[in-house]
Amino acid sequence: MKFVFLLTCCLFFRAAISLSNSQQYEAIFNFGDSLSDTGNFLLSGALAFPVIAKLPYGETFFRHATGRCSDGRLVVDFIAEAFGLPHLPPYLALSKGQNFKHGANFAVAGATALDPDFFYQQQVGHTLWTNDSLSVQLGWFKKLKPSLCKTKQECNDYFKKSLFVLGEIGGNDYNYAYFVGGTRKQLKASVPLVVEAIIRAASALIEEGAVELLVPGNLPIGCSAVYLTLFQSPNKASYDQRNGCLKAYNGFSKYHNEQLKRGLETLRVKYPHARIIYADYYGAAMRFYHAPHQHGFYSGTLTACCGGGGPYNFNNSARCGHTGSVACKNPSSFANWDGIHLTEAAYAHIAKGLIYGPSTSPPLLITNISIGPSN
């Protein structure tokens, strides 16, 4: 009896949070890569990855390709919806007369936290999909700013009511290097540089007037079909027995995330007036990798929905959208979309974890609910 009551109470409780939530953002500004690009890469030419311009990309929600690297909505789309805002228009749609009053998306698929120079120095510059790195995206924001607000006061008021989402970014800095044979040891050395680039961008945004920042960490790359395929191991001990992911690569994501969290800690000291929120993509995703069925992933979480064969349905010679690949009938029963990116269903779970907890710290949603008998 008591248990049933508790359950009903808490279901209601959650509904009440979203309804009575008086915290409102007027705009969202997003920076990042393919995990949050809503069309910039496509608008920029998309030579490296033209298949995102057609179905099955976009098939689930939009029913046409939008430039999102998924079958449907991304985490940032769900965040916008939760705060009653429109899906973020890509910044490069500017020339099409787009209105950015409710925010803009500067993310570009393939973008890196570090500038292209770094990759050219490492002799891997030619593998970059795009040169629109984080600092280019910041430049776009600064260029757009005068059209959003005029005086310093006006800008401060407007940005105080805006959410700045900075990431996920940095994943590609590692992907490019790993995919051309970089070792984890070599890559670990670049983590402080990547984190520093993210922290520098966060500082720049705060200096521009940002007060509310959401900074996501990296996903567990050892659970990603592309990593599982490229770094297959005959050694059972390489895999996490619980979820089948590559332990060492997940360890690498954790390493990046720990450094990022430490960087954010120093930022909080430097800018005590800002609310700097860490978004734990790793933990949010781990919940469905650990318990696929509880999250509706009846086809598993490691195998891609759309691909051209192989143990994880990721085939570099027949990637999703290319000849030889097929998309599954039921993307929502898969967590992985095309081997690299996740499905709308997976992004929805991550977004829920960020908005309603427990994957943000401090919590994204500020509620005035006090737990106890006085309530």
Ligand SMILES: *[C@@H]1O[C@H](CO)[C@@H](O)[C@H](O)[C@H]1NC(C)=O
């Ligand atoms: C929380 O309560 C305070 C005091 O009653 C109020 O000023 C504030 O606007 C509330 N915040 C939210 C997010 O509802």
Ligand SMILES: *[C@@H]1O[C@H](CO)[C@@H](O)[C@H](O)[C@H]1NC(C)=O
């Ligand atoms: C990035 O810039 C370099 C140097 O200007 C250029 O050669 C390269 O084609 C650019 N890459 C992309 C993907 O646009």
Ligand SMILES: *[C@@H]1O[C@H](CO)[C@@H](O)[C@H](O)[C@H]1NC(C)=O
């Ligand atoms: C990968 O794709 C190529 C090209 O379509 C195909 O020849 C090959 O059999 C595929 N590999 C697997 C493991 O399915």
